[in-house]
Amino acid sequence: MTAKLILSLDGVVVQECPLIKERVTIGRKAHNDIVINNLAVSGVHAAVVTILNDSFLEDLDSTNGLSVNGEVTKKHFLQNNDVIEIGKYKLKYLNDQVSQTSASDFEKTMMMHAPAIPVQSAAEKSGDTGHYRALQGAAIEESGGDTRLGYDRVAKTGPNPVVPPPLSPAQPASRAAAVQILNGPNAGKELELVKSLTTLGKPGVQVAVLTRRPLGYFITHVEGAIFPSVNGQALGEQPHQLNDHDVIELAGVKMEFYFKD
Amino acid sequence: MRLIEALEVVSETHPGMLRAHNEDSVAVEPACGLVVLADGMGGYNAGEVASGIAVTVMISEIVPALADATPIQRDEETGEELAVVSLGAAIRKANASIFNAARSQSQYAGMGTTIVSALFYDNRVVVGHVGDSRAYRLRGERLELLTRDHSLLQEQIDSGMISVENARHSKNKNLVTRAVGIDGEVLPELHVHDVLVGDIYLLCSDGLNDMVEDGDIESALYGLQGNLPMAAEQLIQCANDNGGRDNVSVILVKIKHEYAQPRSWPVRLLDWFKK
Numbered sequence: 001m002t003a004k005l006i007l008s009l010d011g012v013v014v015q016e017c018p019l020i021k022e023r024v025t026i027g028r029k030a031h032n033d034i035v036i037n038n039l040a041v042s043g044v045h046a047a048v049v050t051i052l053n054d055s056f057l058e059d060l061d062s063t064n065g066l067s068v069n070g071e072v073t074k075k076h077f078l079q080n081n082d083v084i085e086i087g088k089y090k091l092k093y094l095n096d097q098v099s100q101t102s103a104s105d106f107e108k109t110m111m112m113h114a115p116a117i118p119v120q121s122a123a124e125k126s127g128d129t130g131h132y133r134a135l136q137g138a139a140i141e142e143s144g145g146d147t148r149l150g151y152d153r154v155a156k157t158g159p160n161p162v163v164p165p166p167l168s169p170a171q172p173a174s175r176a177a178a179v180q181i182l183n184g185p186n187a188g189k190e191l192e193l194v195k196s197l198t199t200l201g202k203p204g205v206q207v208a209v210l211t212r213r214p215l216g217y218f219i220t221h222v223e224g225a226i227f228p229s230v231n232g233q234a235l236g237e238q239p240h241q242l243n244d245h246d247v248i249e250l251a252g253v254k255m256e257f258y259f260k261d
Numbered sequence: 262m263r264l265i266e267a268l269e270v271v272s273e274t275h276p277g278m279l280r281a282h283n284e285d286s287v288a289v290e291p292a293c294g295l296v297v298l299a300d301g302m303g304g305y306n307a308g309e310v311a312s313g314i315a316v317t318v319m320i321s322e323i324v325p326a327l328a329d330a331t332p333i334q335r336d337e338e339t340g341e342e343l344a345v346v347s348l349g350a351a352i353r354k355a356n357a358s359i360f361n362a363a364r365s366q367s368q369y370a371g372m373g374t375t376i377v378s379a380l381f382y383d384n385r386v387v388v389g390h391v392g393d394s395r396a397y398r399l400r401g402e403r404l405e406l407l408t409r410d411h412s413l414l415q416e417q418i419d420s421g422m423i424s425v426e427n428a429r430h431s432k433n434k435n436l437v438t439r440a441v442g443i444d445g446e447v448l449p450e451l452h453v454h455d456v457l458v459g460d461i462y463l464l465c466s467d468g469l470n471d472m473v474e475d476g477d478i479e480s481a482l483y484g485l486q487g488n489l490p491m492a493a494e495q496l497i498q499c500a501n502d503n504g505g506r507d508n509v510s511v512i513l514v515k516i517k518h519e520y521a522q523p524r525s526w527p528v529r530l531l532d533w534f535k536k
Contacts, residue, residue, distance in 0.1 A: 051413075051417075051433065052413075052432070052433045052436070053432035053433055054423075054431055054432055054433050056422065056423075077423055077424075077427045077430065077431075079430060095432075195477065195480060196477050196481075196499055196502070197477065197480055197481050197484055197485075197495065197499075198484075199480070199483070199484030199485075203483060203484060203486050203487060204486070204487060207484060207485075207487055207488075209484055209485065209495075211495070211498075213498070213502050214502055220491070222484070222485055222487055222488045222491060223487030223488050224487070
């Protein structure tokens, strides 16, 4: 199902507009795709640009502006169920694309044959809509098409890109746990095991790691001459699963492992 | 120091938790300082075929090219070092092989692959890539990305259309704008980096960086740097624990010693004049 905008006034649906065009304009004048005949609305108030499954909302320097989910914005990357407000009118954005696609289809890498965004677009980052149009005609094709169009430009760009953060992964569903140091100068100190991997010791010298996994917590010897022990038993090379109130000893430091809840 | 003694190389690949096929391929040739990783795409088993051809061609092109010449020798036409020239040429050769195979056999039509490869030579590394497979470097405690994805999302980030924070919500994650074997020609992106003793280089398919945050990759590499096989295993395990939605492959290269290319003094003098 394609994404759509649902226009409503005082809770009453006025119009439903599927986002099938790449660019959908919203405004008072009749040539807009979504016409809102109200004096608080500018002639051409805003536009929604849709590229494949993503839609971007842009305020086209309207007199009275717009807000998304209660926040005034000039430009917004629309997410499912976002509510755009223009004067008294509300536009709800619906895009349930993810649930329509199975997870494995979704992750499948595909080649895109597209006239990629031209060089100058990077320069015109600001409110200008020009760079959106550059992507017109972007489409996935099974075969054919000219893939070389975008090449030159990307090749010229430097090797230190902005890193797109990875999809926030589901955290391993294990219970919260911590270790508390029992002796030495740091006695009493508690270390909560929030990360998927916690290092004990000094890399390059003597290291054991505590890993947080869906099934529980494990301790593994990594490097160094001394192997850690759990409840007085020296560990081997294999990961060892930890139980509540286990006492770990590593290079003379004792610590207790326990679940927090 | 010879490369085989200077580098510690570990590779691992896993189909992940949801896929029946592993379309990733990895190959390492530590004696030459060469590592290659490819993430194939295409129906049925075409993805595996494409990535398999890619790594095989890369190894069989570069190993003989370096056998009868030194990697720092400069190409007469371009003035580039042989290491850089041969890595680029090998990617183009892989492209031609996959493209021709896809054209000659209908079941492979449209197959393609990403490639990320690294060739270590003379205290440096040249990284060549096409698509969204990545190379990272851990130096000290910091992880840095050395490659820029050839993907729609990266282009949108570059053009200012979408912010880095918003990129994680994008539904257009898996669209690559360049791939090997799709077209008759390909333009590999090649960069040379200086190498320090203690650096760890990570080459991975998107099955890793889509599932595991950069911060977790960093802490795993830093904490487990003393045990490289365990570090590789931990990264794969982490991707699978987080859902393992894609095939996941990693190659780790740790720099244990310097590996300057030996030069005799007349060669050095000649090099100096050529500059």
